Amino acid sequence: MTYQTLADDNQFKFKCPIFNAETKMATCVKLRNLVWKGLTPEKRRGCQACMSAGKCPAAQIVQKMAMSGPRSMQPDDYGSTAPVLGKLRRDILERIRPVMVMSSTIQRLSLSSIEVNMIETANERIEAMLGSAPGASSKSKASIKGKARKPRDLSSPSTEPKQKTMSKVEQAAASGDLSAAL
Structure with a gap:
């Protein structure tokens, strides 16, 4: 199964919580692929900084x-063959919220003060989007099944210390009689 989200002709748009701009998923995926190849295009340097730090929602979606194997395919919530403006899911927003872009990344990519300010204030927009964000699709939730465990015995441990049996050499050494130890 291929994802429409990753296709060049994907028409899905979303409002980026980092730069507060409407953007096409296909454009973000294309830029993400260039960044992962080690290229640094002149445009969208702020996006590149967020992608390399893990704060970009499109990079997290990709x-x-x-990372999903063939048995656990992710739902294709961000793909469309017709133009549509959609919302980012809660799990993606929660994943990028705590991430910080390091100052060394900001300096390396020579970000403008406007881009730096947008990145620094992104969590406010992420919080606002979380209020109306759709939850993760039921298909994407992993079901965890396991064997029931027996409860551990929680009775108090024995207060008597266990006596260690010492060898004759250890007994002699403990008594200080080195000739007996030899």
Whole structure:
């Protein structure tokens, strides 16, 4: 199964919580692929900084799809053959919220003060989006099944210390009689 989200002709748009701009998923995926190849295009340097730090929602979506195996395919919530403006899911927003872009990354990519300010204030927009964000699709939730465990015996441990049996050499050494130890 291929994801429409990753296709060049994907028409899905979303509002980026980092730069507060409407953007096409296909454009973000294309830029993400260039960044992962080690290229640094002149445009969208702020996006590149967020992608390399893990704060970009599009990069997180692609990573989640790439890491899912054939048995646990992620739902294709961000793909469309017709123009549509959609919302980012709660799990993606929660994943990028705590991430910080390091100052060394900001300096390396020579970000403008406007880009730096947008990145620094992104969590406010992420919080606002979380209020109306759709939850993760039921298909993407992993079901965890395991054997029931027996409860551990929680009775108090024995207060008597266990006596260690010492060898004759250890007994002699403990008594200080080195000739007996030899």
